[in-house]
Amino acid sequence: MTRKIYVLNGPNLNLLGQREPGIYGALTLADVEAACHKEGDALGFEIDFRQSNHEGVLVDWIHEAHSEAAGVAFNPGAYGHTSIALHDAIKAVIVPVVELHISNIHAREAFRHKSMISPAAKGMICGFGLDSYLLALRALKTLTE
Structure with missing residues (x-):
């Protein structure tokens, strides 16, 4: 049975x-979505x-x-x-949530160094571009087995 994973994206994505392609790259959100569907298929996720x-x-x-859903990549x-x-919403649900960011938030402006989401999430992945999404899906595979 295929398990559903939500991949949620916030503002400006x-x-x-x-x-800012120098920070976020040249890929579009449609490109990210296609890669997530491909990785999801390989992992047995919808x-x-x-x-x-x-x-x-x-x-x-x-x-x-x-x-x-079985989990959320966010x-x-x-x-x-x-x-x-959003922190409180994540704390209120039983499904695992993996926070992700395309850029390394710790190598950017000081106001980006703190995450309100991380203390509520199962984990956080940042700084790997598009691969941050794929790594989050792989983490959810482990968390939902």
Whole structure:
């Protein structure tokens, strides 16, 4: 039986490929989605890939994952540094959440060094570009077996 994994993306990730390519690369969010589906197939996951610029929508999707998914790979974007609401949503669900970031947030501006998500997540992967998503999916494979 294929298990569903939510891959959630926060604000401004819809602009991948256009926004600061020196930091985020040239791949688009559609490219990331295709790679996640390919990796998901190899791992036995059905990937449900979503993006929103709205914090409350992301909270709703995390709540939904509680009953609909085996786990969540989550790139919260800038909300990772500011959102207590997302932290609390992750704490409220039983499915494992792996936080991920394309860039190494610890090698960037000081305000990006702290994550509000990490204390609630099972783990965090950052700095590996597109591979951060694939590594998060592999981590979820281990966490959900």
